[in-house]
Amino acid sequence: MGVLRPNDPAQYDTLADHWWDPSGGFAALHWLAASRAEHLPPAPHPGAVLVDLACGGGLMAPHVARLGYRHVGVDLGVPGLRVAREHGVVPVCGSVLAVPLADGCADVVVAGEILEHVEDDVGVLAECARLLRPGGALVLDTLAATRIGRFLTTTVAERLPGGPPPGIHDPALFVDRARLLAAAADLGLELRLVGLRPSVRDALAWRLGRRATVRMKPVRSTAVVFAGYGRLREDAAAGGRPEDGEGPRPPVRS
Numbered sequence: 001m002g003v004l005r006p007n008d009p010a011q012y013d014t015l016a017d018h019w020w021d022p023s024g025g026f027a028a029l030h031w032l033a034a035s036r037a038e039h040l041p042p043a044p045h046p047g048a049v050l051v052d053l054a055c056g057g058g059l060m061a062p063h064v065a066r067l068g069y070r071h072v073g074v075d076l077g078v079p080g081l082r083v084a085r086e087h088g089v090v091p092v093c094g095s096v097l098a099v100p101l102a103d104g105c106a107d108v109v110v111a112g113e114i115l116e117h118v119e120d121d122v123g124v125l126a127e128c129a130r131l132l133r134p135g136g137a138l139v140l141d142t143l144a145a146t147r148i149g150r151f152l153t154t155t156v157a158e159r160l161p162g163g164p165p166p167g168i169h170d171p172a173l174f175v176d177r178a179r180l181l182a183a184a185a186d187l188g189l190e191l192r193l194v195g196l197r198p199s200v201r202d203a204l205a206w207r208l209g210r211r212a213t214v215r216m217k218p219v220r221s222t223a224v225v226f227a228g229y230g231r232l233r234e235d236a237a238a239g240g241r242p243e244d245g246e247g248p249r250p251p252v253r254s
Helices: 010-013 027-037 061-067 078-086 119-131 147-159 175-187 200-207
Strands: 049-053 069-076 090-093 107-113 130-143 189-198 216-219 227-233
Touching: 010 078, 027 061, 027 107, 027 130, 027 189, 027 216, 049 061, 049 119, 061 069, 069 078, 078 090, 078 147, 107 119, 119 130, 119 175, 130 189, 175 189, 175 227, 189 200
Parallel strands: 049 069, 049 107, 069 090, 107 130
Antiparallel strands: 130 227, 189 216, 189 227
C-alpha cells in the first residue's frame, strides 16, 4: 500500500483485515488496549454500557467482555465496524464529534488513540462528558504536542516494527496537554494524565517472537504518549439521560 496523505482515515479501511494480527501494523494498538483495560472498573451493574469511541476493529472487545459491559463501538470506518461486530461489539457508525447516542448513556467511555486524529480534540472530550453518567469513568490515550513527541511518534515509531503505519498521523493535530486538562475541568471531568511507553524488554522479546504482546509502562513524563484516567463529577449536569437500564439509543443516522 502506498503512503496516503497524513491522517487519512482511508488507511484504516485499507488495513481492516489486519486489525487482529498481533504482529501486524496495528500491533501497538493491541498493547494499548490491554493497558486501557487495566484502568477500567468492573461493570457496576447488569447491563452496564461501555462506549468505545473510534473503536476500529474492536480490539477492546475481550477486555470489555471480561469486565461485564455491553460494548458499544463508535467509528466512521464501516470495514472496521464489521470486524468489531464479529468480536461482539455493538457497532454504531458515526463521528466522535457528534456521537449518535443519548446523553448519559454510558457507565464508561474509552477514547483511545483518537484525539490526535481530529481537529477539535476538546470537542471529542465534550462528547465523552455528554455520554457519561455522573460518576462514570473515562479512559483515553493520545499523543502529546511536543517536539520530542512528534519526533518519536512519527519520524521514529513509524519506521519501527510494531509502530503505526507510515503517514497515519499528522503531527499538527497532536494534543496540548494543558488545554486538555483545562477543558476537562470545565466539562466536570476529573482527569489525571500519565505518561506511557512500551517495555523495552518486552518489545525486544516480541520482536524475536518470544512474547505475544508488549506491556505499556507508566512513566513520569507525558511528553510523548500519555493516558488520561478520570470520572465525570457526580454534580455534573448531563441533560437528557435515559432511565437506568435503558442503555444507548439507536443511531440517529441512516
